Amino acid sequence: xxSVYSDIDSNSCDFFPHTDDxxxxxxxxxxxxxxxxxxxxxxxxxxxxxxxxxxxNRRLKANDRERNRMHNLNDALDALRGVLPAxxxxxxxxxxxxxxxxxxxxxxxxxxxxxxxxxAGKTGDAPLLLSLGEAPSPGSDTCSWSSSGxxxxxxxxxxxxxxxxxxxxxxxxxxxxxxxxxxxxxVPGIY
DNA sequence: TAGGCCATCTGGTCCT
DNA sequence: AGGACCAGATGGCCTA
Numbered sequence: 388x389x390s391v392y393s394d395i396d397s398n399s400c401d402f403f404p405h406t407d408d409x410x411x412x413x414x415x416x417x418x419x420x421x422x423x424x425x426x427x428x429x430x431x432x433x434x435x436x437x438x439x440x441x442x443x444n445r446r447l448k449a450n451d452r453e454r455n456r457m458h459n460l461n462d463a464l465d466a467l468r469g470v471l472p473a474x475x476x477x478x479x480x481x482x483x484x485x486x487x488x489x490x491x492x493x494x495x496x497x498x499x500x501x502x503x504x505x506x507a508g509k510t511g512d513a514p515l516l517l518s519l520g521e522a523p524s525p526g527s528d529t530c531s532w533s534s535s536g537x538x539x540x541x542x543x544x545x546x547x548x549x550x551x552x553x554x555x556x557x558x559x560x561x562x563x564x565x566x567x568x569x570x571x572x573x574v575p576g577i578y
Numbered sequence: 579t580a581g582g583c584c585a586t587c588t589g590g591t592c593c594t
Numbered sequence: 595a596g597g598a599c600c601a602g603a604t605g606g607c608c609t610a
Contacts, residue, residue: 449589482584
């Protein structure tokens with residue numbers, strides 16, 4: 388990608404038009420006329436140039452660190468995509484979709500466990516251990532979460548669902564893989 | 579072509 | 595002081 392540094396050459400005035408030194412001098416023009424530059428350079432030219440180089444190097448290093456940081460973030464996001472159920476069309480989830488999907492998915496898994504435990508309690512059986520292979524896949528159709536009233540069921544605020552969705556009836560048969568199909572139509576941005 | 583997504587740069591702020 | 599984190603700006607790419 389093009390960088391602003393592609394425009395940078397020996398003319399440091401273009402790259403660092405406003406320095407702290409300038410601030411301390413009381414707001415000098417962005418690029419003083421040549422005469423002033425000559426005046427200021429006398430006796431200080433070398434050190435100012437050095438300062439510019441140091442600042443530039445510091446910026447470049449910061450850019451590099453920031454790039455690596457974002458790469459690490461993307462790697463983590465990819466890892467998260469890897470443990471989420473895949474879409475049939477194998478389209479890659481965007482970043483925001485991945486985060487929201489993961490949030491929904493975790494909620495659905497925990498909710499399924501809760502229901503399973505409830506049912507086990509009714510029948511006197513031992514709590515059911517869920518197979519992750521049969522884990523529910525949360526989608527837009529699974530989002531009437533706030534209606535359950537359970538603290539463990541605090542709903543994602545962005546979940547757009549109808550009050551009459553099956554979740555309110557604790558019917559988890561709807562938590563099927565095909566719930567994924569509605570995810571792409573999920574309305575994002577509602578927090 | 580407009581809009582969405584993304585990578586990158588950048589300056590500010592906080593933390594160690 | 596230097597690094598981590600964050601948010602805004604910018605430009606490129608892709609798709610409907």
